[in-house]
Amino acid sequence: MIAVLALIAGVVLGIVFHPTVPPELQPYLPIAVVAALDAVFGGVRAKLDGIFDDKQFVVSFISNVLVAGLIVYLGDQLGVGTQLSTGVVVVLGVRIFGNVAAIRRHLFRA
């Protein structure tokens, strides 16, 4: 319940403040979103498994976003930014898919 309210509060804050992202941070935004989604789906699955843990979720969220951003930054510096972004998206995508499959099994027993 608190989680949903907090999420809605975040959305409202974003709409109200309508921040502009500095151009040097823009390439990291999509990757950050994918990383955050990975953490979210992991958390939902853990919740359904009955093993959700606040601290674990927070740490995985922050570290996911930071590490994904770091990898893309590193790739940009090395000149393989797009390839590394693709790699990050593939790995996180696989995880998201796996977690969503587990969530689906919980919800629909199928």
Added chain:
Amino acid sequence: MSDAPGEQQPPKRVYAPDFLTELFRNPLDPGYADAAARKLRDGEPTGPRKRMSTGVLAITLVALGFLLVVAYQQTVADEPARTTARAELVEQVQKRRDTTVELQGRADQLADEVAALRARELGGAAARKLRDAEAATGLAPVRGSGAKITVADGPTPINPVTGERNTVARVKDSDLQLATNVLWSLGAEAIAINGQRLTATSTIRQAGEAILVDLRPVTTPYEVMAIGPDDLAKDFQAGYAGRFFDQLAAKYGMSFDARTASDLHLEAATELKLRVAEPAAPVTVNSGPAGPSSTSSEGGR
């Protein structure tokens, strides 16, 4: 995660060679299982710790919602920016093109002026010689009778199954090269393709679907105009090239036409770089710097 005693920990995760298989099979962070085991062992955290972790979770989720909205807004906002940039580029291209036309007109005007001045200064035989040389190299516009060869693309039907365009009936750069080379060999003195005068260093090249003559695109139908002997068109039609184009026309539906033209007017070549120049000897002092005598003709084709 840091306060666990060593001996009860599950064995350290080892990344076996089939790390990817592992990734596919078990996407959940093992941290959740660890945390659950710890909870089972130590009991639920209570009091201020519980409240704090809930608070941190709430803050994280606020950040998450914020992040998602910002990303969404960014994506939506980027779209018009992209189209605006494109429109601006198109406008710039248009403007530059207009400028080019303007400058070209001015260059032509100045060239005419230079030619007039030169004719007045040199006078007589020297000017005539120069004019002849310019006409032969493509530097000056020429007028005369000759032949007009017209070739055009045949039908390019779209394959209903694959959706690909069958381009076998398109005129290729090699066809135009053949036509011009044959015209030169039949004694043509000046040739232009779609109004583009050819010089000794002209190129006819294919770039994708377009044919470039001296790096400027020309399109179908291709009109190869040549000034030369009176039976140029007849010779062309009867020779190898004529048979070749007739065959193409019969086989692929290209159109081909070679006829004698009486009053052709060919423009000067747009660009002919001066590559070699040497001062005319002896240098005359009283009439300013001597005009360079161009030796830029580089043999036939």
